Each structure stands twice: as C-alpha cells, then as structure tokens.
Amino acid sequence: MFSDRVFLITLILSVTLHGIILFTNPRFNIFDTNKAIEKLEVSYIKPPAKDKEITVKPSQRPEPFLRTPSKILAEHRSPPLFMDQEKIFKPNRNINPADTGFTKPSLIKPEIIAIKKKITLPAIDINKINSPSYISYYQIVREKIKHSAYRNYTRTETGEVYLSFVISRDGLLKEVRLNQEKSSPNTYLNEIALKSINDASPFPNFPQELNYPQLSFNVAISFEIE
Numbered sequence: 001m002f003s004d005r006v007f008l009i010t011l012i013l014s015v016t017l018h019g020i021i022l023f024t025n026p027r028f029n030i031f032d033t034n035k036a037i038e039k040l041e042v043s044y045i046k047p048p049a050k051d052k053e054i055t056v057k058p059s060q061r062p063e064p065f066l067r068t069p070s071k072i073l074a075e076h077r078s079p080p081l082f083m084d085q086e087k088i089f090k091p092n093r094n095i096n097p098a099d100t101g102f103t104k105p106s107l108i109k110p111e112i113i114a115i116k117k118k119i120t121l122p123a124i125d126i127n128k129i130n131s132p133s134y135i136s137y138y139q140i141v142r143e144k145i146k147h148s149a150y151r152n153y154t155r156t157e158t159g160e161v162y163l164s165f166v167i168s169r170d171g172l173l174k175e176v177r178l179n180q181e182k183s184s185p186n187t188y189l190n191e192i193a194l195k196s197i198n199d200a201s202p203f204p205n206f207p208q209e210l211n212y213p214q215l216s217f218n219v220a221i222s223f224e225i226e
Contacts, residue, residue, distance in 0.1 A: 116226040119149045121219050133209035141167070141203050141217060149196035149221055159184025160222045161193035168214045173201035182220075193221045 121142045124135055162179035176197055178190060206212065 117150070117153055118222075118224040118226055119146055119153060120222045120224070121146055131209070133207045134215075137204070137207060137210060137215075138217065141200075142219070144200040144203065145196055145219065145221070148199040149192065149223075152192050152196050152199070153223060155188060156225055157186050157188050158223050158225055159186050159189050160220055161189050162218070162220045163193055163197060164216065164218050165197055166214055166216045167201075167203055169206045169212065171201070171203040171205050173198065173203070174214065189223055192223070196221070 123142075124138050126135065129135060160182070161184060162182040163176060164179065165176040166174045168174050176194060178194065183190060183193075206215070
C-alpha cells in the first residue's frame with residue numbers, strides 16, 4: 001500500500017511540473033483559435049533576356065574595337081645623324097676600277113680546227129670479174145670494213161694499207177695478212193686497218209651462186225684528211 005501511494009504522489013508531481021512548463025511557454029497555446037496564419041510571399045525574378053545575335057549583312061561589317069583612320073600615312077623621318085644619306089641612297093659613280101683590284105677578263109676566241117676524214121676502198125674491176133654475185137658480196141664486205149675503219153680512225157695520220165684476207169662460206173674471217181711492201185710504214189695506220197677487218201667480221205654467208213668453200217679478197221684502205 002505504501003508503494004502505491006509513493007507512485008501516485010510521484011505521478012501527480014510529474015504531471016504538475018510538465019503542465020507548468022508547457023503553459024508558461026508563450027509559443028504553446030492550444031486554446032488560441034485566432035492565431036494568425038503566416039503568409040509566404042513568393043517573388044518571381046524575370047530572367048535576363050538573351051543577347052540578340054548580330055546578323056551582318058554582306059554590305060555591312062561590325063564596327064572594330066579600335067577606330068583607325070581610313071588611310072594610314074607613314075611619317076617621313078630622316079635617318080640617324082651618323083649615316084650619310086648620299087652614300088646610302090646614291091651610288092658612287094667615281095669609283096676607279098683599278099682601285100678595286102678587279103680586271104675584266106679578256107675573251108679568248110677558240111681556234112676551231114675542222115678535220116674531215118676520208119676512208120676509201122677500191123672497187124672491183126668489172127672487166128676482170130664477170131660474176132655479179134661475187135661483186136655484190138664484195139660490196140657488202142667492203143662497206144662493213146669501211147664503216148668499222150671510220151669508227152676506229154681517231155687520229156690525223158694519213159696513208160694506205162694493203163691487206164689480204166680469207167672468208168669462209170659461213171662468213172667467218174679465217175686469215176688476214178698485211179702487205180708491208182705496199183703499205184704505209186705508219187704503225188698506227190697498220191693497226192687500225194687490221195682492227196677494222198677483225199671488227200667487221202663475221203660477214204654474211206655466201207649466196208647460192210658462189211658455191212665455194214672460201215673466198216680471198218685483196219683490199220687497200222686509204223686514210224685521208226680533207
């Protein structure tokens with residue numbers, strides 16, 4: 001029983017204290033029905049208008065940041081005092097070429113020596129040889145040797161060289177002999193004549209009319225300067 005009384009007394013004190021605290025607070029008033037309702041004001045801020053795009057017509061141009069005159073004129077300024085204007089802008093015409101150490105080279109006209117070489121081989125005596133096939137074949141051999149001699153003859157010695165050579169039926173050069181008694185004593189001409197015959201071979205085959213195993217030829221190569 002005693003414990004129930006203590007609990008009841010404690011409960012009454014607790015309720016009383018909490019009621020005093022609540023009712024003494026000015027913000028807590030459950031009986032005030034005419035409490036003013038706070039109004040919330042909302043203000044709308046108009047966003048700033050976007051800058052309008054500048055459209056430039058072909059005939060118009062936007063104004064530059066810096067205004068410059070339509071014509072820019074350069075000021076005429078004289079050069080520094082230490083520079084001589086006459087020496088800079090005017091050539092000195094009183095220069096003596098002998099003072100500069102320069103002498104104009106003299107043109108030397110070259111001497112042109114034209115050398116016309118001539119190489120000849122004697123033709124066949126038609127009165128002694130009556131075979132047209134042999135004459136035709138000899139002319140072919142003669143022209144080949146002559147062409148080779150023009151290619152090998154590079155100097156100016158002159159003279160005649162007599163040669164005898166044998167050609168087989170298939171056009172191969174079999175033998176070459178130099179007639180030293182009739183030929184020029186010039187060693188260069190003799191070597192050129194022998195080389196020209198060797199370079200001209202092989203020759204064409206014999207025609208059917210020349211039914212021989214081989215043919216011998218005697219030629220005289222004449223080296224001349226016109």
